[in-house]
Amino acid sequence: MSSLPVAIAGVQVRIIDLFKGRASLGYVVLSATAIFLFDTWSPLHFAVAVLYSVVIVLATLWFKRLGTVRTAALCASLTCLSFVITHGSDLDGSALARTLISLAAIAITTKLAVLNIATRERLIALGKEKDNLARFFSPAIVEQIAKNDIAFSTTRYEPAAVLFVDMIGFTKFCSVLRPQDVIAMLRELLCMLSDSVFDHHGTVDKFTGDGLIAVFGTPVSSPLNATNAVRCALTMQERLQAWNETRAAMGQDAVAVAVGIHYGDVVLGDVGCESRLELTVLGDTVNVASRVENHCRAANASILITDAVVERMEREGSDRTVRRFTDRGLHTIRGHSDAIRLFAIPRDAEPAIP
Template sequence: MRSQPWRPQRLTAAAVGFLAALLAFLLLDAPMIQRLEAPTLDWRFQLRGPIAPGPDVILILIDEPSLEALGGWPPSRFDLARAVERLTSAEARLIVFDLLFATGGGTDEEERADAALAEAIARAGNVTLGYAFTFGPQMLARLEASDLPPDGTALQRYRRSPQAIGPLPHASGTLLPPRSFSEAAATLGHMSVLLAPDGALRSEATVVAFEGTLYPSLTLQAARQFHRLPRSDLTAEVGQSISLGDLRFEVDRRMRLPVNFYGPAGSFPSYSLIDLLNGAVPDSELRGKAVIVGSTAAAAVPVFVTPYDSALPSVAYTATVLDNLLQGRSLVRPEWLHGLDILAAGLGAVLAYGAARRLHPLAVPLALLVPGTLWTGLAYLAFVRWQYWLALAVPLGLMALAAGFGALMRSRAEQRRREAVARERRNLSRYFSPAVAERLAAKNEPYSLTGQQSATVVFFDIIGFTAVCESLPSAQTIELLRGFHSRVERAVFGQGGTLDKYLGDGALAVFGVPDPLPGEAARALAAAVDLQASISAWSDELAAEGLPRLKTAIGIHHGPVIVGDIGGESRFEFTVLGDSVNVASRLEGLTRQLQAAIVASETTIQRAGEAAGGIPFGFHRHGEVTLRGRETPLAVWVWRPADQSRLGSAQAAV
């Protein structure tokens, strides 16, 4: 089997793609990589711009005017009880406190305020409260019952495996509201957050593990209450998804739900607490809504870094996550999506490597442009259209490395090529024949003209190629020529001939130079028949692709030729000259008149008959013809496509 030089390059490209995919698999979740990936998500948010939230969530803010009117921080729980009563009378569908009631009253007045708030929460029947987990070293003392979140706040139904529970955030303690508040509330959810390695908040910690039990977040519990779902309808497949009734949300293996931020603080409709208490908020603005009560006072509120805001208040974050859940608009980045990231890294690396191998070193950045732009565009489209969070840092980084490696390999190959050309240029110039190249490789002088010698000359030509060119784009025309030339090479070299030169859509070959070749005429006839069979099969493939069929005309003559170099002082060309070359050319032109694929002189047939290989089956004696420019008639033999069967040394029909 003939060697194929493109195979090592393809194997190298495949190895580059495999290595890139393997590195992507290993690196996607690495903390350092997450630091690089996070800004790419922020850029997507900023490029998309702010969008409007859904209609179901509004905010009641404990802002500076409210604190000034109510006597400062913290607001009296009497006032918060009045707020709950006001929201209840306005028929709010859900009340969520984005406040951590970590301590109960110490004085009689504070105890009465706690009792009033607990009573208002109980009467409302739709209040969701928050609590916090603490993380760090495990507490030495045994936990008391009062340290555990109340019954009914844990996930009732979830599926997990020992491997799935490991990556979850595990808490070491709790900060719970007073028992009277917990008992009065419809439900409780944790308010703990998980910050990204760069300190920003991008994902909701939907579930936290504590004392062997899983506890859902405040927003999950609030969404369940908003939809009036029983506790059993909040379920989880640990490391895969979280479900609210018929709504399913994909999460990562740590049960993190990427947040789809809508914009900076102020994206949601909001009212001041003091306006609510003074009756300045219409009931119509509250009826049927999920109302989140939280603080924006600078000294009394946790703030988070997000793509749109460097200090987003906790209440605005809670509203965003709750709206994501109610509207089904959270970002999607489950574990299975990593497979697409890995595939993109592998295929993109192959494309970048292949392009870099073909580009000039100064144009190597273009090798990254196509796969990088395609993947970036797809990632942005998936983000805007379907809320998918596709990785950019790892695939683009690996594509860049592959492009650099391709450029390095190209540089090394180019250096080797230049060295080889420098060695061979003195001797070979543009000799295409392997036989000539081998003969001249060891010589230091041009192969000078040496007079006449006997040889068989073959002209090949594509019939009607000019018309074919007019109907095809230039790129396809060049591709057809390359296919034709490669088949000519295989046919000629397969029989030991020399390919003298290409002549546009034709070629000139010679058998028996520079050294005599036993049976050169029979070899020339066999090469011609082989080429016709190859072109016929190729034409079937072209026709199946909707391209024109190709037909080849071949003229063959055996006789004396002059062999050697022609040219000026600095440029030489190895070729054959003489009347035999002209005769072969005329015979090739005669194929149209005789409606034959191959026309060979009788001299060639006689010479082939003397050889051990004989005459390929299918040649028929036509008779004498007069060639243009010659007075003496010439006997010729013809071969037509209907007689393609080649039976080794079978005799020609007479």
């Protein structure tokens, strides 16, 4: 999706907004009437009615396709009426030719105007869609989606790393802070967390109130999906530490988050009803990542990852990042029958990114 056509469409919208609230229909009628009077009673003999094309072009600034077509019909009717008033049933060759030329000009201008309106509406819609995608995808992924026309509606299995991050002790903050302060804190926190996701080529699957779910590998895959997810988690903790230092200087309490990551196949598809569909990931990988994040409290860990993540990172050549984690052995995760080997960054460890 080129930014230039979207910018041109934006300029057209601003021009339209300039005339909003004014008697746009009056301008069209007044212009058409002036041309009609000049065409009918002027002694000059040339295709004055061609000037109706200007009226149609002006109509595109105020009206949509239907209004533009109606304006064109008005201009064509006035052209024919002018011919009848001036020449009656005397089909003079030159006069008839001028009238036909004017009608052809009106038809061509109308066709081009309707195409322009359709293009403008499509570009505006694409611009809005791009802005909406930017809420959940990194700029690089948005551009790739737009360039390659990646279909979201195709339900499929995809290997991906799923990251859950959640604020610890959110209820306590709600009990001591004013509602507006809680919302302000959450907005700042979620902005920081989502920026970390985008910086590591991930996708925000959804916001969960005091946290978020991120996916690395959909809808655009990368050879470093697991590595990107883990480095994203480390970045989150690093930025959180710096943010807490700022909060401490302002006399505010520190904020802590827990991060859990699992790697495996996920189901990617649209869920919901027809009036509100949501692209999301589902499956056992997502469930395990959620349980691993919940287990951070009991394990006194800021980040927990599974052995599937470690194995994938080793295949991706990220052994140095793997060595940052401590093997915590096998753990039974609620809702999962098999024990899972977990690797942790302790809560009091430095979250430096290797």
